[in-house]
Amino acid sequence: MITVAAEPFAYSFPPEKTALVVIDMQRDFVEPGGFGETLGNNVALLSAIVPTTAKLIGLFRDNGWTIVHTRESHSADLADCPPAKRLRGSPTLKIGDEGPMGRILIRGEPGNDIIPELAPLAGEIVIDKPGKGAFYATALGDILRLKGITHLVFAGVTTEVCVQTTMREANDRGYDCLLVEDATESYFPEFKAAAIAMIRAQGAIVGWTAPFATLEAAVREAK
Ligand code: C5J
Numbered sequence: 001m002i003t004v005a006a007e008p009f010a011y012s013f014p015p016e017k018t019a020l021v022v023i024d025m026q027r028d029f030v031e032p033g034g035f036g037e038t039l040g041n042n043v044a045l046l047s048a049i050v051p052t053t054a055k056l057i058g059l060f061r062d063n064g065w066t067i068v069h070t071r072e073s074h075s076a077d078l079a080d081c082p083p084a085k086r087l088r089g090s091p092t093l094k095i096g097d098e099g100p101m102g103r104i105l106i107r108g109e110p111g112n113d114i115i116p117e118l119a120p121l122a123g124e125i126v127i128d129k130p131g132k133g134a135f136y137a138t139a140l141g142d143i144l145r146l147k148g149i150t151h152l153v154f155a156g157v158t159t160e161v162c163v164q165t166t167m168r169e170a171n172d173r174g175y176d177c178l179l180v181e182d183a184t185e186s187y188f189p190e191f192k193a194a195a196i197a198m199i200r201a202q203g204a205i206v207g208w209t210a211p212f213a214t215l216e217a218a219v220r221e222a223k
Contacts (some may be wrong), residue, residue: 002222003222004017004210004214004215005218006178006200006208006209006210006214008204009203009208011176013151013176014150015219018149018151019066019067019125019144019151020060020065020066020068020152020155021068021134021153021154021166022068022118023157023163023166024137025053025069026071026072026111027111027113027115028104029046029072030043030046030047030050030115030163031111031115033100033101034101034104035095035101035105035200038083038094038099039091042187043128045186046157046187049155049157049184050117050118052154052180052182052183055216056155056212056215057118059216060219061121063219065190065212066125066136067124068125068127068143069114069142070126070128070129070134070156070166071112071114071126072105072132072162073106073128074096074105074130075106076103076106076107081095084201102161103192107128125143131165133169134169135166135173152170152175153177153180153215154167154179154184155179155184156183156184157184158183158184158185158187158191159184159185159186159191159192159195160188160191160192162221163184163195164195164206167179170207171206175193177207178207178210178215179209180210180215181209181211181212182211187207199219
């Protein structure tokens with residue numbers, strides 16, 4: 001077991017039964033011209049976590065531990081996109097519309113790619129998810145069960161939407177979850193802070209949180 005000095009108390013994980021889940025670090029959310037920007041957000045805020053998220057992925061790669069990447073995406077015919085989701089808000093471009101990086105949030109389009117700095121390597125698991133939570137309408141639960149995974153370490157965007165939704169889904173399924181605080185970001189700094197506080201409130205009601213350096217130090221000390 002590796003023990004991290006996390007909040008609200010120490011988080012212990014068995015590395016061979018732990019997966020890193022990197023949520024939706026795709027061009028659609030991080031780069032100008034994608035879904036995030038069409039909703040009126042300042043996408044530059046999200047780029048700040050790219051170096052730390054790359055180090056986190058590197059830590060798991062160097063140790064041969066399981067890595068999962070997710071992409072929020074829909075089929076080209078939008079059969080898996082509820083009209084309520086497509087029509088929500090007042091985006092300049094809706095899901096499925098043609099944008100500067102191809103059709104917004106559609107599988108296989110350039111905008112749906114994970115950003116080059118964090119691109120998955122062969123053998124890493126990539127989950128295309130039509131919802132905010134990565135367990136909804138995907139094979140993620142079956143894949144993790146077959147691999148005997150019991151603990152999940154989370155990174156990605158956005159903290160209070162897809163990251164928190166997936167952590168809550170995982171928590172209800174019995175996984176012990178750690179969120180890496182400086183490898184997750186929101187378009188709204190106050191929502192990130194609130195999500196982190198909610199996750200670790202009431203004795204880790206959803207899970208634990210820690211900065212990357214604290215996780216890295218725990219891994220180093222365990223060697
Ligand atoms: C959003 C996500 N914010 N990946 N998606 O719509 O958090």
